[in-house]
Amino acid sequence: MNQNNTIFTLIQNFLSEAEWQSILSEFGYVETARKCTVPILISYLIGAATNEWKSLRHAADVGPSNGLVSVNHSSLSKHLKALDYGIIKRIFEVIVGKLNRAARRQLNMPKTLLAVDSTTITVGKTRLPWAVYHGERSGIKLHVSFTNETTMPLKVVETTGLKHDGPIGEFLEDKRFILVCDRAYFSIDKVDRYLKEHQHFVLRLKDNVQLNRKKSLQGIRINDSYVTADFTCTLGTPQKQTKKRHRVVQFMDHEGKEIRVVTSLMDITAEEIANMYKSRWAIESFFRWIKQNLNVPVLFGTTKNAVFNQLFAALIAYVCLKFLHTQGIKKNNTKPLSFAGFTRLFLCAALPLEWRIRVKEILMFHWDINHSTTV
Numbered sequence: 001m002n003q004n005n006t007i008f009t010l011i012q013n014f015l016s017e018a019e020w021q022s023i024l025s026e027f028g029y030v031e032t033a034r035k036c037t038v039p040i041l042i043s044y045l046i047g048a049a050t051n052e053w054k055s056l057r058h059a060a061d062v063g064p065s066n067g068l069v070s071v072n073h074s075s076l077s078k079h080l081k082a083l084d085y086g087i088i089k090r091i092f093e094v095i096v097g098k099l100n101r102a103a104r105r106q107l108n109m110p111k112t113l114l115a116v117d118s119t120t121i122t123v124g125k126t127r128l129p130w131a132v133y134h135g136e137r138s139g140i141k142l143h144v145s146f147t148n149e150t151t152m153p154l155k156v157v158e159t160t161g162l163k164h165d166g167p168i169g170e171f172l173e174d175k176r177f178i179l180v181c182d183r184a185y186f187s188i189d190k191v192d193r194y195l196k197e198h199q200h201f202v203l204r205l206k207d208n209v210q211l212n213r214k215k216s217l218q219g220i221r222i223n224d225s226y227v228t229a230d231f232t233c234t235l236g237t238p239q240k241q242t243k244k245r246h247r248v249v250q251f252m253d254h255e256g257k258e259i260r261v262v263t264s265l266m267d268i269t270a271e272e273i274a275n276m277y278k279s280r281w282a283i284e285s286f287f288r289w290i291k292q293n294l295n296v297p298v299l300f301g302t303t304k305n306a307v308f309n310q311l312f313a314a315l316i317a318y319v320c321l322k323f324l325h326t327q328g329i330k331k332n333n334t335k336p337l338s339f340a341g342f343t344r345l346f347l348c349a350a351l352p353l354e355w356r357i358r359v360k361e362i363l364m365f366h367w368d369i370n371h372s373t374t375v
Contacts, residue, residue, distance in 0.1 A: 036079045049313060051066070059073070080310070092316050102323070113180050114178065118165050119144070121299070121311075133160075139160070141161050143169065152323065164184070169184075180203075183203070186204065186205060186262070210236055235262065249274060321339075327362050
């Protein structure tokens with residue numbers, strides 16, 4: 001593979017040929033296609049995501065003019081359906097693991113926040129009969145753990161839309177981080193288990209959770225604090241109650257609504273805990289961005305493989321672009337660009353000169369790391 005800075009081959013800078021082959025071997029996949037190979041299929045899917053191509057026929061028509069190998073749309077459709085989506089998911093996991101580690105090393109982070117949430121993508125019921133959702137809709141769900149500091153997903157679990165968030169959230173737990181979750185992820189058993197297993201957390205409480213034997217914590221309140229209460233208590237009813245006392249912080253959100261969170265963190269202020277929960281907006285922004293900019297709601301196929309191959313390819317595009325943007329803005333001589341602005345200019349090959357130089361430096365560095373050979 002030749003080093004290339006276009007969106008279609010960006011993945012090559014972060015994944016070596018040996019890693020490609022290792023992933024294919026892991027799934028027992030033998031490449032038989034002459035044109036529509038796995039790398040070519042991923043390139044088309046990444047192009048479709050970033051350029052918002054509306055169908056596989058559209059992709060096949062415009063792909064060659066964008067530097068892609070000419071492939072008939074029927075071949076793209078056939079391989080999209082047949083390819084085990086676990087392969088592209090595994091490629092995503094390898095790349096996102098590398099980029100998160102690289103970003104965290106450079107930021108020299110202590111234990112930081114990991115937001116956990118899900119987003120649902122819905123279509124008409126007849127489109128995905130294996131993923132019936134509500135009413136006349138079908139839906140699939142992406143459950144995501146998202147590192148606020150690197151602004152990238154760490155892990156993704158795919159399910160049908162009716163799967164509840166709470167049980168799936170257990171697959172996204174990570175003791176290296178402080179989990180920040182909405183009320184769908186709360187349970188009486190879970191918060192006791194987190195204390196026992198030393199998993200730090202900030203979880204929003206459900207409105208109907210009973211608070212017992214409150215004991216106020218005497219902290220220093222800043223002027224105009226939005227925190228209304230800070231205490232320890234047990235949670236639940238006499239029939240189902242936590243065995244441990246937990247800290248609860250109550251505060252007002254920007255709309256004046258009171259929010260209650262339970263946390264394992266005892267040595268920081270109530271305001272800091274409230275701000276941790278409020279930082280969940282980052283994962284909501286991530287979901288909104290991929291839906292608005294990566295063509296995610298436009299599903300090309302109807303099988304499980306087709307749907308999840310497309311979605312994980314879109315996520316690969318996101319993490320590669322996000323990594324380049326966050327690394328690029330750290331240079332003092334680069335003109336400030338929003339992520340949306342950077343992405344648009346990168347796709348059009350119209351980045352300012354200082355940004356082109358910085359992106360080339362980043363890609364050369366990671367190309368050398370991932371393609372160097374040891375004697």
